[in-house]
Amino acid sequence: MKKFFAVLFAALLIVSVFAFSASAAGTFGANEQKVVDFLGSKETYKVGGKDFTFKIPTNYVNQAKAFFASTEGDITPADADAIIAFVKEGEALVKETLSADASYLKGDTVDFVHFPTATRKAILDKGQKACKVVGLTLVFDGEHVVITNAAGATVFDDDAIIKTTGAEFNYTALIAVCAGFALVVVGALGAAKKARLF
Amino acid sequence: MAFGSILSTVDGMWDLITGGKEYQSQELMLNRLDGYTDTVPSSVMTFPKYGDCYGELRIESADIKAPLYYGDNDKLLKKGVCQYIGTMFIGSGTTVLISGHNNTYLHTLGEVEVGDKIEIDTNYGNYVYEVGSVTIEKANDSSWYNLDADHENLELYTCYPFDALGITRYRFCVGAKYVSGPKILYNE
Numbered sequence: 001m002k003k004f005f006a007v008l009f010a011a012l013l014i015v016s017v018f019a020f021s022a023s024a025a026g027t028f029g030a031n032e033q034k035v036v037d038f039l040g041s042k043e044t045y046k047v048g049g050k051d052f053t054f055k056i057p058t059n060y061v062n063q064a065k066a067f068f069a070s071t072e073g074d075i076t077p078a079d080a081d082a083i084i085a086f087v088k089e090g091e092a093l094v095k096e097t098l099s100a101d102a103s104y105l106k107g108d109t110v111d112f113v114h115f116p117t118a119t120r121k122a123i124l125d126k127g128q129k130a131c132k133v134v135g136l137t138l139v140f141d142g143e144h145v146v147i148t149n150a151a152g153a154t155v156f157d158d159d160a161i162i163k164t165t166g167a168e169f170n171y172t173a174l175i176a177v178c179a180g181f182a183l184v185v186v187g188a189l190g191a192a193k194k195a196r197l198f
Numbered sequence: 199m200a201f202g203s204i205l206s207t208v209d210g211m212w213d214l215i216t217g218g219k220e221y222q223s224q225e226l227m228l229n230r231l232d233g234y235t236d237t238v239p240s241s242v243m244t245f246p247k248y249g250d251c252y253g254e255l256r257i258e259s260a261d262i263k264a265p266l267y268y269g270d271n272d273k274l275l276k277k278g279v280c281q282y283i284g285t286m287f288i289g290s291g292t293t294v295l296i297s298g299h300n301n302t303y304l305h306t307l308g309e310v311e312v313g314d315k316i317e318i319d320t321n322y323g324n325y326v327y328e329v330g331s332v333t334i335e336k337a338n339d340s341s342w343y344n345l346d347a348d349h350e351n352l353e354l355y356t357c358y359p360f361d362a363l364g365i366t367r368y369r370f371c372v373g374a375k376y377v378s379g380p381k382i383l384y385n386e
Contacts (some may be wrong), residue, residue, distance in 0.1 A: 027241050028384035058345040059284025066286060069384050070245035154248035154269065154283075161284060161345075162337050163270050165297050165304070166357030166366045 028065070029074020036065045038084045045095065048102025054091060063156045093119060231322045235378075238289065239386035243322045248283060253320035255279050255296065255354075260310045264303035266296070266318060279303055279354075285345060288320055289382040293347045296354050300370070304356040307370055316352060316374050325379030327352045333371050334358055342371055350376035 042055045068075075075083075097115055098104055104111045112120065124140055137148050147156040229244035246252035246268035253266035270280035279298035281288075288294050298304035316327040335342040335355075343353045351374065358370040 026243070026245055027386070030385075033385075059282075062284050062286050062345065066245075066283065069240055069287075070247075151247075157283070159271075161282060161295070161340070161343075162355070162369060163275065163280075163282075163297050164357065164365055165275060165299050165355070165369075166301070166362050166364060 026068075026070040026072055027074070028069040031075045031077055031080035032065075032068035034080050035075070035083050036061060036068065038087065039064055043091070047098045047105050052098070052105060054094070059161055060156075060158070067155050090123065093123065229321055234323050234380040236380055237383050238322050238380040240382055240384045241386060243382070245287070246321070249274060251278065253288070253318050256317045256319075257307075257310055257314060258317075259314040260306040260308075262303060262306060264298060266320070270297055275299055276302075287382060288318060288325055288352075289323060289350070289380055290384075291348070291350050291381060293343060293345050294350075294352050295343060295345075296352065298354075298356050300356040300358070300360045300362070304354075305360060307354070307356050307372060308360055310372050315377070316354070316372075318352075318379075322382075323380035326377040327374035328377050329372055329374045331371070331373035333373070335369050335371050337367055337369050342373070350381075352376075 039056050039061045040058070042053050044051050044053045046052070094110060097119055098110070104115065139146050139148075145156070145158045146154055148154050231238070231242065231244070248269040250268050251265045252268055254263065255266050256263045265278035267274045267278050267280045268283065270282050274280045275298065279296050282295040282297070285295045286292050298307075300307070310329055310332055312329050312332060314329045316329060318325045318327070333342060352372075354372040354374070355369040357366045358368040359366070360370070
């Protein structure tokens with residue numbers, strides 16, 4: 001589900017036509033609020049006879065809100081309605097796929113990566129082409145989605161929430177140190193043997 | 199190349215021993231805004247973009263002073279403490295998630311105690327939080343933070359144990375409640 005939401009988010013962002021500055025003052029307009037409220041809403045429906053709640057993850061919605069808030073002005077009512085309509089269409093694709101095969105639902109997660117290839121491709125193609133229209137670039141490497149603006153600044157990523165924050169283990173350095181130590185030991189042994197120390 | 203690698207390892211070990219990088223000033227911060235204490239209209243703020251240094255985090259009780267970056271990729275985590283962009287800007291009235299490496303700026307995070315103050319100066323206002331919890335959590339357990347919180351709070355974490363190298367299963371987590379700082383008025 002994470003990847004599906006990421007691509008949908010990318011697509012809906014580019015439907016809005018607005019210029020933005022990467023570091024700028026911003027306001028959060030009523031139309032943008034309408035979009036964010038919709039993104040944060042939930043819908044429950046039956047999948048395989050069981051209730052399934054469709055909800056875009058909060059960390060994705062927050063990135064949308066942060067993006068809107070940091071841009072000047074507001075999007076138009078028509079753009080807001082278009083974004084909402086587009087997301088609803090995306091949700092319909094998910095519903096259709098799950099209705100056809102409930103096995104795509106793994107617990108609380110939609111197994112998007114295993115959706116039919118054509119369905120996945122349709123969603124990705126839509127997102128990428130739509131991003132290009134307003135200068136956003138969506139990159140999907142098969143695992144992660146990153147959306148950047150024209151200046152190359154990241155405006156969205158679906159990376160893990162909790163990062164690895166431990167000291168980096170430099171394997172190359174360790175091998176080099178061990179190799180160096182081994183050479184020293186061999187050299188010392190050789191010298192000791194030559195000196196008939198043992 | 200091997201000699202360079204050895205030097206890099208020694209340098210890294212030195213950081214581990216000394217507690218990491220030194221940081222002297224807030225000059226990195228972009229377009230500093232002064233004078234807002236209770237509220238700040240978003241229309242006058244310079245919002246950070248991914249990769250910007252937009253604040254400084256200090257915990258006096260643990261001798262922590264670090265530049266705060268917006269974004270938390272590997273490159274930024276080497277430069278300071280980092281805000282996850284899936285959480286809203288400080289002052290938005292919800293959860294802010296900040297991380298840092300355990301061998302650099304947050305090497306002494308283990309010295310933090312409940313009741314300690316955490317100060318974050320941003321380019322749009324100065325914030326104070328009070329530590330309410332200090333716990334050790336599993337990295338893949340999301341129950342220790344709530345991104346849907348309807349009140350301003352801070353979650354600060356680093357890898358645990360502090361002397362571990364590489365990927366660790368646990369995080370040292372400091373939860374703090376809001377004390378003061380301007381609330382962002384997004385509609386003004």
